[in-house]
Amino acid sequence: MLHPSLVNYVASRREAPSPHFSTLSYPERRAANRRRAEELRGEPEEMAEVRELKLSLQGRELSSRLYIPKGDAGKALVIFFHGGSFVEGDLETHDTLVRRLASQTLMRFLAIDYRLAPEHPFPASLDDARDVLHYVDENISEFADERSRIIMMGDSAGANLVAVTGTSVKNSVERLCAQVLIYPTLGPELVTGSAHEFGTGYLCDVDELRYDYASYLGGYHDHSDPRVSPLMSTDLHDVVPTIMVIAECDPLRDEGLAYAGLLEHFNVHVVLLEAKGMIHSFMRLASIIPEARADMDDLAQHLRRFVGDEA
Numbered sequence: 001m002l003h004p005s006l007v008n009y010v011a012s013r014r015e016a017p018s019p020h021f022s023t024l025s026y027p028e029r030r031a032a033n034r035r036r037a038e039e040l041r042g043e044p045e046e047m048a049e050v051r052e053l054k055l056s057l058q059g060r061e062l063s064s065r066l067y068i069p070k071g072d073a074g075k076a077l078v079i080f081f082h083g084g085s086f087v088e089g090d091l092e093t094h095d096t097l098v099r100r101l102a103s104q105t106l107m108r109f110l111a112i113d114y115r116l117a118p119e120h121p122f123p124a125s126l127d128d129a130r131d132v133l134h135y136v137d138e139n140i141s142e143f144a145d146e147r148s149r150i151i152m153m154g155d156s157a158g159a160n161l162v163a164v165t166g167t168s169v170k171n172s173v174e175r176l177c178a179q180v181l182i183y184p185t186l187g188p189e190l191v192t193g194s195a196h197e198f199g200t201g202y203l204c205d206v207d208e209l210r211y212d213y214a215s216y217l218g219g220y221h222d223h224s225d226p227r228v229s230p231l232m233s234t235d236l237h238d239v240v241p242t243i244m245v246i247a248e249c250d251p252l253r254d255e256g257l258a259y260a261g262l263l264e265h266f267n268v269h270v271v272l273l274e275a276k277g278m279i280h281s282f283m284r285l286a287s288i289i290p291e292a293r294a295d296m297d298d299l300a301q302h303l304r305r306f307v308g309d310e311a
Contacts, residue, residue, distance in 0.1 A: 026119075067099060069103050076177070079133065081153070083157050107304075122228070183245060193254055
């Protein structure tokens with residue numbers, strides 16, 4: 001059931017819906033996403049320092065933003081990949097979210113402006129995620145203390161990139177100690193019970209997701225490829241410990257539950273956090289929904305335990 005604190009917000013969005021996604025260009029949708037993020041910005045957490053960085057990867061350069069919180073514990077660097085159905089989102093749309101998590105975990109965050117579809121279709125963003133991980137691992141002193149461990153984190157489509165990357169590298173990157181999957185999208189089929197129950201009217205429309213998956217995949221049609229649908233993975237042995245965050249009223253909820261179970265089947269340590277009554281992308285609503293802030297802070301506490309900081 002939808003949390004009472006969300007009822008009015010969801011009702012207002014239903015009463016004044018955005019133009020149908022198919023009538024807008026991707027630049028128009030991205031601009032609208034940035035405007036919504038600005039409306040929800042609230043009072044951002046102050047950082048000790050924020051640096052705009054360029055990551056020089058093979059044949060390309062990616063923008064990134066390093067957040068250094070006040071009281072930086074120096075134990076871990078979190079590489080963050082934003083959501084947005086593989087076609088939207090950037091450093092600005094998730095700035096408030098990243099600032100709060102950095103502040104609450106006392107960890108440095110490196111947010112990545114990876115390449116988006118349809119201009120850069122599958123597997124471009126996956127290549128970015130993998131290459132960023134290796135670049136940061138090999139050049140850790142550019143971002144954090146040499147002894148810092150690395151955590152990969154993403155929300156929605158960003159969590160898909162993290163899950164696929166985590167499966168491909170497993171424990172071969174010694175600094176990588178955990179992955180955090182926040183309401184991940186795990187394939188284009190979208191046929192679960194939660195997809196049927198919450199797929200319309202809960203601000204994450206499954207028809208729009210399918211539309212965006214088609215743009216993301218371009219001419220690639222093998223939905224059974226684990227790089228497209230991580231739930232099709234046949235070997236998750238040695239994947240790093242995982243925090244899975246799901247939202248009760250999210251069409252992607254059941255996919256997250258299923259993937260958590262699949263990881264556990266392969267003896268991966270999983271912490272499952274369910275945000276009761278919350279919707280997809282609820283963490284971006286933390287400035288106006290106190291319960292969303294509380295769920296974010298709960299995630300932060302669990303993440304600190306993962307690196308041995310119980311404060």
